[in-house]
Amino acid sequence: MSEALRPAAQRSATLEDVARVAGVSRATVSRVINGIRNVDPAIQESVRRAVASTGYVPNGAARSLVTRRAGALALVVSGSGTDGRGEEAGRTQVFTDPFFGRVVSGVFTGLRPHGVHPVLMLADAPEAREQALSYLKQGNADGAMVVSTHADDPMPGLLLAAGVPTVLFGRPAAPLPVSCVDLANRDGARLAADHLHARGRRRVVTIAGPPAVRAARDRLEGFHEAMARHGMPYLPHAEADFTQAGGERAMARLLVEHPDLDGVFAANDLMAQGAVAVLRDHGLRVPEDVAVVGFDDSSAATAGRPPLTTVRQPVEEMAAEMARILLDVLARPGRGATSVIFEPELVVRRSS
Amino acid sequence: MSEALRPAAQRSATLEDVARVAGVSRATVSRVINGIRNVDPAIQESVRRAVASTGYVPNGAARSLVTRRAGALALVVSGSGTDGRGEEAGRTQVFTDPFFGRVVSGVFTGLRPHGVHPVLMLADAPEAREQALSYLKQGNADGAMVVSTHADDPMPGLLLAAGVPTVLFGRPAAPLPVSCVDLANRDGARLAADHLHARGRRRVVTIAGPPAVRAARDRLEGFHEAMARHGMPYLPHAEADFTQAGGERAMARLLVEHPDLDGVFAANDLMAQGAVAVLRDHGLRVPEDVAVVGFDDSSAATAGRPPLTTVRQPVEEMAAEMARILLDVLARPGRGATSVIFEPELVVRRSS
DNA sequence: ACAGCCGGATAGAGCGCTCTCCCACGTGCT
């Protein structure tokens, strides 16, 4: 909480005041304001006038106290400690990733019609996790949408245990009875594999995401599986951290070991972009010499030269659906966990 | 508010319960929990045990009701309607911009030590503005940090009128008595101008941001002013929307009219990145044929090839300072508006 | 030894709202 404090504003009007002005009871004013039950139109009108003249605004805390709802939902960015970088640098990394922006955008889409606002919480370290958890238990938000990066992230389990209604972006690693939205990552990787194969690429490498991230593993496995079906059981791969710089380093390493490669699949667009940059640095042409396929179809896919062929993940839609599911859980509790899996789609651009 | 609703969880423990278990009064428990005034250590201990055994968590709404503090602050992204694009597309654009991510990161830095969480609000249209405003007036957040894109944005004025403690990122267009953080944009542009001039560039063009954005105007004017001092009173410029695609279009236009240009200053890195891409598409080498200087020093500056020379705007620090100022205003109200202006810095990389 | 203090704990009055009763007054049916 800290020492936050509203300035000594003059006492603002309460229901009581409005009731007095309108010459009715508190209950009636409340009814008009919340649009509940029938109230004589004439009285409604006079109440409305009283509201306007007093400049009345309902007090959220008082309302929450009795309704036991906060009218806010948490958007929790969880997992991912600061991998060696400075604390803030790691944070900037996370929030600067187009993925995060798309999630926020989608969440707004899902929440806006209901007048609910997202509270941003970062649970990247044990104490931050505790803080976030206690904030939620205090009832400051009615539920949580969790974007969890690491598979072994304890946050979903903790939230579940705390009885906080929760929806995840991405299937949980451990089998938890919790709702989620996710992408068919393996299928997406297969699309990329089939495409590279169809383009005649036979010396293909992969830049994978962190193995601790479930989506990263699924993409890698899906890709390898599909390639195996095309008769290529072994594929070199390097791991990176979903950042462009990481992608660059991985690409450089792969080039040393496999100078004759002719195709690259990266587990996200940022890394693919890094790969393209390094390939060009080495005098290789994309796509003539090396075809590159990314994943996500984020803004990074169209930002670079050439624009990336990529596997589309409809992050905004997924996030909006996540918000809708949570709202739904809150509206009628007690129903089992649901999950919505989105289908990926290949978007062919000039990098392959 | 909508129909959000907590699930029928079993009644959680209240202060009363804890008091009963510990065999003391409610007031004493409250004191222990809030760490206020002297309480006998032995009693403190037994209260703590009672808290643990009951799993007590204070109810935020009840506390807010009496303390008149929410323990949350709003981060308002204001202005910028959806310029023709779809509604969600525009939102994604805003949130995907590295600038937004850096602001969020900085806000966390400033807020974390105080256990306060940011509530994200988007005020991009009249009704959204109303919604945000009423949410704030209800006391759901104790104050607002506003990132306003357009100079004629009414939000700061409305917040001020509503008595909501406010701090702006960027000076307000109209002279309002409101605290803010900002960058010395003109000085930053001057650094860019001096640098390009020192590099011997004499046919320089500018890709400006939307004239409705104050920072964009300041950068343009500062640049022109400095160039005039170097004996170049007239410089062609094109306006764009701070996006990479916009930067590309602007660059293409400028190339048609001024095929012999040898220097480009863009009002942010995203547009600079677009400029580089288009220059290369035209077979021009950066920096040999054309030197490019961006603005912000965002992740986009180091993402492309070549990495951009740019004017550093310490967005994270600025946002953290904005949060600190707001916290300060809340802690001791009634003091006049303050402003903190940050100094830009030239970061020379390979694009110039 | 008694007034005067003071640390330590309690009682209880709200904070502003919602919501469940309950009442008064028609209306329609038997």
Add this chain to the structure above:
DNA sequence: AGCACGTGGGAGAGCGCTCTATCCGGCTGT
């Protein structure tokens, strides 16, 4: 005429917490 019922409105009991005023008991000072 009598009764059930529906409809519009009021009274008042909390929701869980903080905080002021108050009380209690033991210690000091003269």
